[in-house]
Amino acid sequence: MGNYEFDFNESGPYGAAVRLLAGTDPRGKIVLDFGCGAAAVADPITTGGATYVGIDVDAPAIEALVARGFEGHVVDLTAPDLATTLDKIVSGRSVAAVLCLDVLEHVPDPSAVLTAVGAIADHDAELIISIPNVAHVDLARQLLAGRWEMTESGLLDRTHVRFFTESSLTELMTSAGWYESAREDFPLEHSDQHRALHPLFEPKTNVGSLLRTLRDSADDFGTVNQFVRRYHRGARRVPAAQDAGSIFLSVVIRTQGKRPLALSDVLCCLGAQTDLDFEVVIVVHDTARLEAVRKLVDDFEGNLAQRVRTMSCEGGTRSVPANVGLRAARGDYVVFLDDDDLVLANYVENIHDGAKEAPGTVVRWWAAEQKRTWGDDGYASGPLTPAYATRFDMLRHLRQNETPFHCFAFPRKLLELGFEFNETLTVCEDWDFLVRAASLCGVHDTEQMTAIYNKWSDQSSSHVVNADEWLVMRALVHVELDKHSLLLPPGSARNLDRVLERNEISARRIAELEAELAAIHQVSNNAHHALNELRSSTSWKLSAPVRAFGNIARRLRKR
């Protein structure tokens, strides 16, 4: 007998599998249970009106099943003639469903099993599987602790020969022609691999919380112990071919299409790049203007025009087109340009150099600021000033953004960690994104001035923001950032120490000045008190005529 003599439990994965089967009508048909073991689901399936047929390579288990009055067959699922064997067992009967509960991870070629199932099952037969999730957060934590611990049963059962994540399971099923129709995944916050009191595992520790955040941002299956799903039959799907060539950089431009001349200037800057390993994604935040923007792009020579893709979206905040562009991007790195930004010819080259020097980091550079007169021609009205020539400082960036949107690029793989722009923010979406990305990736400053930030004279470059709105958005950014742990880069302890020291010195100085002020108030109060006492004294009152005579005499002398 194997290791799986589990009793049927409504709240366990087998209970979930039986509930998924309830969505079908198995009456008068057979249900094949592959790798049935102790046949924990035989009774509830029979109760549902189906004929239960257990299949297992373990002869004693089948003998026990038959002894209980059920049909059972000893079958090796890895045998080359599996389809023929199964056909004989089915023997013309109608198959309502096939169960593969905790089976596919035990066979070296699960695809062959799925193909054999397809051969014997009717077109409307269902396939129900249960399979452990190798991407459970506990296994990631174990690996971080340097451990890969096989066990007698559970996520790392020592008889498992194949391991699946949600995406690799879906890929396996669709390539064999099985399409998901229902799911009741079995979650376990603490899997059998969980290690209590270990800081990597406990959710209230900083590192435990961070790991959980990271895992949850990748997909929704971090605490799924077993995928329990029902599938319909369909055509096999050929896996999509991977893009043969890779692009280094995606330049995403958001535009409302209202300033074609400014957008044309940006495209000129891109056409003149010394490093051509980039694509351009233009997202028009107004579908009505999409065609006009496409025509503008087509005005450019082919070397630029052919690397531009245009798309549109409607409604929402500025984060909406940002996310549309982000999801469409194909480059290893992504950078955002507004439709009124200007960049130098070494803009892409500088980002490329930065990414080679510090791969995976947020690459950051400097922008000069220039005043520009609003109008058709939009010519410059002030000199270039080095307003944004400062090295990245995480602490200062928590107070305010010191990096224009077109002055940092980030690895596109951040999308795999669930990164996107916060669509509830009407402004500050770039700041919020930068701080989150910088926390995870760190920042590499290239210290090259390769961009120009245009400060328009009498109209905002893209969005008029009042102070109240800005304060609300700023508060929202902080609320969001405070939900998770933030990582500080190396060197932050000394930096923080300096900031705190300055605060202490300032606080001491303020206390000294306040004490000084209080002493002055005290002296002043005492003097007023003494004066009042003097004025209310009898001698002062008696001498009043004398003082009056003196005042008159002084006035007469002045004449």
Place this chain on the structure above:
Amino acid sequence: MRTTVRVAVVLFHNGLDEVWRCVRALNQSARHADVDVTVHIGDCSSTPVIGATEVKSLQDSNDFAALHYTWFGENLGHSAGSNRLVEGADEDYLLLLNPDTYVAPMLLKHLLASARDVHVGAVDARQIPCEHPKWFDPSTGDQSWASGACLLVRTKLFHEVGGFDHVSFPSYVNDVDLSWRLRLAGARVVHQPKAVVFHDKRLDDKANVAPTSIELHAGLLGRLKLLTKYGRSDLVEETVEVVTRHGHDDQKRAVADFQRLDEDDLPEPLPDASTVADFIDFEYGRRRF
């Protein structure tokens, strides 16, 4: 009759990628302007930048009426090189274009639109990303001088004023001198901000377009000669004094070179020069910023 334009591009150790960048953008701009464009590339480099195969490829990949490439075999400088490229030109206009540029699709169309006014002798483009600070009249485009980085000139007028003064201004300040002589000849020199050219300038960490050593030297030497040519010997003395006190070494070297020049090597002062020459705060003409 279709409008004809001869484009003159002078190379000096530019990369082939730079040449392609310049030419492919120019080709697109010529398409939009719907004019006949002939390109003449002159090479002042010590060895040819473009090989025969590449020249053919440049010709075949574009729609120009013709593309000619000449390796001068010596460094003639921008002025003499440009003059050589436009010798015998009978096109309606000349476009003097730096090789480190990328013109906007509508550049030629806008420049030619400005030049429809018969009084306009030369028109230059708005440079991005580092815009030129010289002043221009926003309504008429009139300005003191036009930049030679991307300059459209009437061919006939260019020939009449004798082209660039390659003796006094081999490569720098030659555009100021040409502009002022065009204005002395009665032509307007205008700026067209709708015509856009990307000029590949780099910024240092103070957001300055950092001048090279050659630019510092040749720029000042050119200034001293320009002051002489336009009758401002008073400003020659002032410039020498200021540079002697506060100048960069390259500028001091330019002063020394200027002071070593014989009388015959100095440009002859032009009559009526003061009507066009604007020397304001060590600049030529007013500045916007």
